[in-house]
Amino acid sequence: QVQLVQSGAEVKKPGASVRVSCTASGDTFTAYYIHWVRQAPGQGLEWMGWIYPNSGGTNYAQKFQGRVTMTRDTSISIAFMELSRLRSDDTAVYYCATDRHMWQLRGYFASWGQGTLVTVSS
Amino acid sequence: DIQMTQSPSTLSASVGDRVTITCRASQTISSWLAWYQQKPGRAPKLLIYQASTLESGVPSRFSGSGSGTEFTLTISSLQPDDSATYYCQQYIRYSYSFGQGTKLEIK
Numbered sequence: 063q064v065q066l067v068q069s070g071a072e073v074k075k076p077g078a079s080v081r082v083s084c085t086a087s088g089d090t091f092t093a094y095y096i097h098w099v100r101q102a103p104g105q106g107l108e109w110m111g112w113i114y115p116n117s118g119g120t121n122y123a124q125k126f127q128g129r130v131t132m133t134r135d136t137s138i139s140i141a142f143m144e145l146s147r148l149r150s151d152d153t154a155v156y157y158c159a160t161d162r163h164m165w166q167l168r169g170y171f172a173s174w175g176q177g178t179l180v181t182v183s184s
Numbered sequence: 185d186i187q188m189t190q191s192p193s194t195l196s197a198s199v200g201d202r203v204t205i206t207c208r209a210s211q212t213i214s215s216w217l218a219w220y221q222q223k224p225g226r227a228p229k230l231l232i233y234q235a236s237t238l239e240s241g242v243p244s245r246f247s248g249s250g251s252g253t254e255f256t257l258t259i260s261s262l263q264p265d266d267s268a269t270y271y272c273q274q275y276i277r278y279s280y281s282f283g284q285g286t287k288l289e290i291k
Contacts, residue, residue, distance in 0.1 A: 107220075170273065177227055
């Protein structure tokens with residue numbers, strides 16, 4: 063399986079953008095779909111979308127369409143999630159996570175990063 | 185969108201108890217359901233997928249069942265380390281969704 067390490071906490075103003083990185087090690091980076099899931103303080107989990115590093119293909123939750131962009135750099139095994147036009151209710155811990163099986167989109171998440179707290183405040 | 189509803193929202197039980205958490209989907213999802221355990225300040229951990237398949241390394245006291253719209257997670261003999269919040273998640277469609285969580289406390 064893959065180990066994931068995310069970038070550090072961010073503080074942003076409303077209207078700004080944030081980019082969170084997710085560095086993979088331990089297995090073939092391009093083999094696993096990478097999902098992004100967020101969790102507002104004291105709240106539940108919310109799926110945002112996935113990127114398939116092998117092709118660069120993406121699929122975003124409808125809620126985030128137009129505001130989220132997921133990319134990857136296969137040369138250094140990093141995935142990125144950028145969220146634009148930030149609002150206060152985007153304050154959350156953002157996780158990257160890999161799909162359970164290699165080369166398949168199954169939709170459940172086996173390896174998780176440690177999470178990145180993004181705070182949106184004026 | 186498919187809505188996932190868990191019950192109860194909170195649960196208090198004693199070590200050794202058998203505990204059951206229920207998850208209901210707003211429409212049929214066959215067996216496309218996973219369960220996660222999350223402890224404070226930590227990322228979620230996959231426990232079960234395909235409604236009843238135990239993830240590698242997860243203790244056998246955890247089990248899952250159900251299909252269609254109603255599912256259960258059972259802990260056969262509660263241990264102190266099981267204190268956590270548990271989430272179900274459907275993955276039948278490309279827009280995945282989670283239940284609101286069940287917080288399990290040890291008496």
